[in-house]
Structure formats: C-alpha cells, structure tokens
C-alpha cells in the first residue's frame with residue numbers, strides 16, 4: 132500500500148491582539164484531564180484532509196489526542212487561526228450557543244480526537260468545575276480575540292451618515308459577533324468592492340455575510356438568519372418557561388431557570404442587555420466597585436445562561452400572548468408559536484421620544500437613545516446635548532464629557548437634586564466640559580443627511596435660541612413594553628404589569644383567577660405568568676432589582692410546575 136502523501140506545510144496561526152495570556156486562550160490539557168474528557172465525548176480517528184467543522188454544521192468541540200488540526204475562518208481568504216496540537220481543543224462561544232461555526236477545522240494528518248457535541252459539552256461544563264473553567268475561559272477569550280481582530284464571517288460597509296449603519300453595528304456588537312467594518316467615508320478603495328457585488332451607494336449599509344450573501348440595509352432579523360445567530364427552534368415542544376426579554380431581569384431568570392434544570396427559552400427583540408446594555412458604566416451594581424459597562428454585564432450573563440443550556444432567540448419579538456388554552460402560547464413576529472407552561476414577562480421599557488418635529492428623521496444620525504463607546508466615538512471632539520435629569524442622563528453626560536469638546540445638559544426641571552443621585556450631581560458640577568441648563572427644552576432640529584442644528588428655549592421665556600450641534604442624546608425615561616400582552620394580564624394606570632399584592636380582587640375576577648391560592652409575589656393575574664424588572668408596576672427600575680426579581684421568579688415557577 133502506498134504511504135499517504137506528506138501533510139502540506141501548515142501556515143502559522145494569528146498573533147494575539149487582545150493582550151490575553153496565550154496559555155489561557157489555547158490551554159494544553161493534562162493527561163488526567165484528557166482521561167476525564169473521554170467520558171463526555173466520542174473518541175475517534177480522523178483522516179488526513181478530513182473536514183471536521185464548517186459553516187454548515189452545528190459546531191462540535193474536538194480535543195486532539197494525536198495528530199494536528201488546522202482552524203481557519205470560514206469566510207473569504209480562510210485566514211488560519213491556530214494549528215492545534217495534541218492536548219489542545221477547538222471551539223469558541225458558538226460551540227455552547229449552537230450558533231453556526233465561524234471556523235473551518237481540517238485534520239492536517241491522520242490522528243485521534245475526542246469529539247464532544249453541544250449536549251455533552253453542556254453536561255461537561257455543569258459537572259466538572261476544573262474543566263468548565265478551562266473551557267469557558269478559552270471560549271470567551273477566543274471570541275474576544277476574534278472581535279478584537281475583526282475576524283468574522285461578516286463585512287459591513289457603512290457610513291457615519293447613515294442611521295442603519297449604527298443600528299447594524301450595535302446589533303453585531305451586542306451579539307458579540309465579530310465583523311470587519313469598511314467606512315465608506317474614509318476608504319477610497321471601497322467602490323471596487325461595491326462594483327463587485329453590484330450594489331449602489333443607496334443600499335447602505337451593506338452586509339456581506341459569509342463572503343457570499345449580500346444583504347442591502349438588512350433588518351436585524353435578516354442578519355440573524357444569515358449568520359445563524361439562532362439555533363433551530365423546536366416549536367412542537369411545550370417549554371417549562373418562556374422568558375420574554377433579555378435585559379438584566381430576563382437574563383437573570385434564564386441563568387437561574389436553566390441552572391436549576393428547567394427547559395428555558397428566551398425571546399429577545401434585539402440583542403441581550405436591554406436598557407442596561409446602553410449604559411456606559413453601571414457603578415451601583417454589587418460586586419463591581421470600579422463599575423462595569425452594561426454591555427460587559429449583559430455579555431457575561433448571556434454566556435452564563437448559555438452555559439446552563441438556555442436557548443436564546445435574538446432579533447425576534449413576542450407579538451401576542453395567548454392565554455386561553457391549557458398552556459400559554461406566544462406568537463412571534465415571524466409567525467412562530469412557542470408554547471410554555473409558565474411565562475416570565477421581562478420586556479422592560481422602551482425609550483421615550485421627544486415630541487419634536489423631525490426628531491425621528493435623525494435617529495441614528497444625530498439623535499441617540501444610549502451612550503455607549505460606539506456613539507461616543509461618533510461625537511468625539513464635538514459638542515453634544517444630553518436631554519434629561521435622571522441618573523441615565525447624568526451617566527451619559529459624564530461619560531461623553533471624556534471625549535466631547537462640550538456637553539450641554541438640558542433639563543426641564545429647576546435642578547437635578549430631586550431626580551439624580553448625589554454622586555452624579557457632584558461629578559457633573561466638577562466636570563468642566565459639562566454645561567447644565569435647567570428649565571430648558573428642545574423645540575426644533577435641523578439638518579441634511581445628519582443633524583446639524585438644535586433649537587431650544589428656556590421654558591420661562593418665549594424666545595428661542597439655537598446651537599450648531601450634531602449629537603443629541605435623549606435620556607428622558609421609558610414606557611413599559613406591554614403592547615404584546617393582548618389583555619391577558621392586569622395592568623396599572625400607567626400601563627405597567629400588576630403582580631402579587633398589587634392585584635385587586637377585581638383584577639383577579641376580570642381574568643377569572645382559577646386556583647385556590649392567592650397570586651405569588653411577582654405573579655400576574657394569570658397563574659404561571661410572572662412579571663419582573665422595569666415592566667412590573669412597583670419595581671425599583673434598577674439593574675440590581677431587575678436581576679433580583681428575575682431570579683426570584685424562578686422559585687415561583689418551580690412551585691407552579693410542581694403543583
């Protein structure tokens with residue numbers, strides 16, 4: 132028999148860009164750890180040239196016992212990430228989430244691997260503390276590395292003068308999906324790329340997905356579909372709990388529910404994080420003395436929920452709740468129906484908009500509802516206006532003042548004392564770049580493709596002033612996202628969901644409360660439907676209370692399921 136041809140010379144893998152210790156990103160397992168893994172996976176041989184993973188398959192993890200594997204990006208060019216040697220393992224976050232693989236893995240020579248599928252990976256990270264830490268850390272750091280290097284299967288071509296570009300960048304970033312960004316305003320060579328895919332400038336932003344599919348000004352749902360962000364949803368199964376909304380409250384419910392063995396699915400209109408995801412720095416959340424950005428907090432919680440096996444569906448909204456059958460049914464905006472024995476309503480609140488003509492036209496191109504590093508980058512070195520007198524407005528002003536030439540804070544009231552925490556008031560007073568204007572409201576906006584000028588007035592006077600300013604941050608609170616509940620549960624006068632002791636006898640009578648017991652704390656006027664976080668009537672409207680309520684609700688879910 133002819134001996135197999137010698138393996139091709141393997142190209143070197145990428146250099147690390149995010150400053151992570153290489154031994155944490157690509158750890159080598161000890162013989163004892165490898166022996167423990169055998170019980171969680173399928174030992175098998177691989178042939179030289181065999182493709183073990185690509186974009187079309189559910190990603191499995193391969194622990195290499197003998198031979199060499201090449202990991203490369205699936206997109207155009209197929210950049211080599213790592214030559215895996217014995218003792219190392221493949222995989223990153225998509226192995227846990229069930230999202231489509233970002234990498235292609237090829238055996239460079241005949242060898243032996245332990246193949247671990249998603250189900251066994253979940254049981255491994257839940258049962259083996261030491262291996263769980265090694266795998267989770269490596270998966271997270273590998274994803275961080277891909278994001279840091281813009282190494283993904285997505286190229287986004289956009290412009291700072293296009294609202295859709297900011298939306299898509301935020302969607303990809305909040306879903307921790309790595310992408311390469313080409314700025315039309317700065318990159319002269321981009322025309323060649325546009326010609327190649329036969330797209331006009333009017334179609335921006337353009338998203339080139341996996342090197343082949345070209346999406347013109349895609350919706351978040353289209354992006355999620357193309358990138359395989361959601362694992363297939365088994366709509367024939369009745370879930371233990373369906374959580375609607377992946378802000379802090381929904382994520383906490385997902386982590387507790389899944390870690391306690393419940394079959395959990397989470398539905399989220401955009402991306403994990405909710406309002407907290409738009410906060411530049413949360414300083415009052417327990418355990419983070421230096422503060423943490425809302426995005427980092429959400430990213431960690433999202434990973435944690437996936438580690439325990441919660442199924443997350445992003446870019447998909449609950450459109451209607453049906454509560455007249457044996458189990459509860461939630462209809463999504465693409466027409467799917469998800470059945471569950473209990474529901475956790477965690478839809479929080481949607482940002483309030485200013486009643487000013489033309490304001491909507493500049494959303495994303497001068498008018499923003501969150502102040503993350505992405506928006507801060509857009510107004511660096513320029514003036515910005517922050518509207519609002521609450522803590523979120525204060526945080527935004529202090530954060531933006533680090534990069535903007537001047538931040539004008541417009542507050543309708545006489546001062547900040549009644550609406551803002553003292554520590555933030557002090558920071559505003561001591562930050563020279565912030566100019567506070569009380570009793571002030573915006574009355575008009577002007578611009579072309581981008582916001583250029585803002586008209587405002589002192590509420591005690593009739594004359595109007597104006598400011599050349601291209602960036603307005605509206606931080607004026609939020610209204611409850613309850614439109615989809617379709618009359619199933621009792622709401623208070625302001626539209627928030629009533630729960631537990633807040634429910635009056637007539638609320639229970641109106642929904643024909645069918646059981647002997649009184650509603651549990653956090654339970655709505657329907658048994659087994661709970662409301663947590665900002666969407667709930669008497670909630671505290673804070674990250675910590677939302678997290679507390681999300682986790683508490685799961686204790687009551689258990690009681691309902693076991694009744």
Ligand SMILES: Cc1cc2nc3c(=O)[nH]c(=O)nc-3n(C[C@H](O)[C@H](O)[C@H](O)COP(=O)(O)OP(=O)(O)OC[C@H]3O[C@@H](n4cnc5c(N)ncnc54)[C@H](O)[C@@H]3O)c2cc1C
Nearest residue numbers: 376378379380400405406407449479480664665672673674
């Ligand atoms: C800029 C900013 C800064 C803040 N800073 C702080 C702070 O420093 N400290 C603090 O304690 N609090 C802070 N807050 C308040 C805090 O973020 C909220 O109290 C908290 O996020 C509420 O969490 P939640 O999960 O209840 O709701 P939300 O965070 O509002 O999340 C609700 C989620 O539900 C989703 N959703 C809505 N409708 C649907 C639907 N029909 N189908 C599917 N999904 C849906 C939304 O997309 C969203 O992701 C801040 C808020 C903002 C806006």
